[in-house]
Amino acid sequence: MDEVGLVGLGAIGAGAHLQALLRSKRLRLVAVAEPDPVRRAAVALPDRVARRQTLEELLGEDSIRGVVLATPPWVTPGLVVAAARAGRFVLAEKPIATDPTAAGSYDRLSADEMGRIQVGLTYRHDPAIRRLREMITDGELGGPLLVRAHIYDEVRTDDAGHADLIERTLAAGPPVIHEGAHVLDWLAYLLDAEPTVRDAWSLRTRQDLPADNLIGARLGFGEHLALVEFGWLTDGLPRVELTLTGDRGTAVLDGQTFAISLTTRAGSEPITFAGDRSSRCFDLQLERFADLICGGRAEPDLAAGRAALRWSAAIATAAKERS
Numbered sequence: 340m341d342e343v344g345l346v347g348l349g350a351i352g353a354g355a356h357l358q359a360l361l362r363s364k365r366l367r368l369v370a371v372a373e374p375d376p377v378r379r380a381a382v383a384l385p386d387r388v389a390r391r392q393t394l395e396e397l398l399g400e401d402s403i404r405g406v407v408l409a410t411p412p413w414v415t416p417g418l419v420v421a422a423a424r425a426g427r428f429v430l431a432e433k434p435i436a437t438d439p440t441a442a443g444s445y446d447r448l449s450a451d452e453m454g455r456i457q458v459g460l461t462y463r464h465d466p467a468i469r470r471l472r473e474m475i476t477d478g479e480l481g482g483p484l485l486v487r488a489h490i491y492d493e494v495r496t497d498d499a500g501h502a503d504l505i506e507r508t509l510a511a512g513p514p515v516i517h518e519g520a521h522v523l524d525w526l527a528y529l530l531d532a533e534p535t536v537r538d539a540w541s542l543r544t545r546q547d548l549p550a551d552n553l554i555g556a557r558l559g560f561g562e563h564l565a566l567v568e569f570g571w572l573t574d575g576l577p578r579v580e581l582t583l584t585g586d587r588g589t590a591v592l593d594g595q596t597f598a599i600s601l602t603t604r605a606g607s608e609p610i611t612f613a614g615d616r617s618s619r620c621f622d623l624q625l626e627r628f629a630d631l632i633c634g635g636r637a638e639p640d641l642a643a644g645r646a647a648l649r650w651s652a653a654i655a656t657a658a659k660e661r662s
């Protein structure tokens with residue numbers, strides 16, 4: 340089994356990547372790195388897993404072939420570059436930077452180093468996304484399609500630590516920068532086209548927030564039209580869902596479970612998949628990472644991560660210009 344390390348033991352590092360790594364039959368977690376001593380000590384680990392403070396310490400271990408970076412986007416680019424330059428394979432959380440300018444630091448890498456980087460666009464791997472793509476390519480929904488994506492993921496919370504994290508993340512860019520990475524990646528894959536921003540808007544529901552917390556856009560994807568909305572930090576938020584409507588039917592993807600409801604002239608059909616969405620996707624993502632370490636191609640690769648960031652930033656810029 341190839342030995343790997345995990346960097347960042349925050350919400351998603353400790354909450355999802357760690358469990359996926361411990362479940363993996365192909366990768367062996369041998370070390371974690373986390374600068375926060377409380378987080379580093381708090382996480383339960385098998386005895387074989389060393390606790391370190393920095394990525395540099397992990398890179399000093401010759402046996403470690405790959406690292407999973409579950410770090411904030413303002414930190415991730417420097418760590419990705421250091422790990423790739425040290426000859427390691429990297430699975431880096433999205434967004435891979437806070438904006439396209441910051442992502443320019445990846446230009447310093449050689450093609451070979453870039454080829455060792457997989458981006459954590461985790462839900463791209465889900466069978467529900469593949470099933471939706473089949474519906475579109477097989478013409479089950481007809482076309483052109485109207486897509487509505489409602490991504491409202493972070494309700495205001497009394498948990499001061501989490502509220503602080505989300506406000507700091509908001510200060511680094513509106514919700515589309517963070518959630519849009521996933522959604523625009525799915526839409527480009529589903530609709531087989533790149534988006535163009537036709538219109539965008541944003542709204543700040545509380546003046547003490549560091550940036551607008553609700554944001555949306557009207558996008559063209561070739562012949563298709565997508566209305567996308569992203570929002571955080573209100574006491575109540577709309578449902579998270581993706582709806583695709585064409586002349587022959589409508590498919591609704593539940594954003595929490597990834598269950599699909601398909602309605603055509605023949606009636607309504609629920610389509611569900613085994614296991615919970617998060618474990619399923621993080622396990623599949625890690626399988627792709629194991630493939631990459633074994634000589635496969637990065638999927639999704641750095642170019643996909645940069646494209647998702649570029650499209651998200653284009654929405655943020657258009658919204659700012661119009662507000």
Ligand SMILES: NC(=O)c1ccc[n+]([C@@H]2O[C@H](COP(=O)([O-])OP(=O)(O)OC[C@H]3O[C@@H](n4cnc5c(N)ncnc54)[C@H](O)[C@@H]3O)[C@@H](O)[C@H]2O)c1
Pocket residue numbers: 346347348349350351352372373374375378392393394409410411412414432433434459460461504517
């Ligand atoms: N793929 C997904 O489904 C998904 C879900 C949630 C979050 N994310 C992304 O994951 C990233 C992390 O999010 P989070 O919610 O876990 O944040 P978090 O703040 O809870 O955790 C980040 C951790 O990284 C650590 N860290 C910071 N600088 C570091 C450094 N230089 N070296 C090592 N560790 C360092 C922090 O101490 C912290 O423990 C974000 O980019 C977020 O958008 C992805």
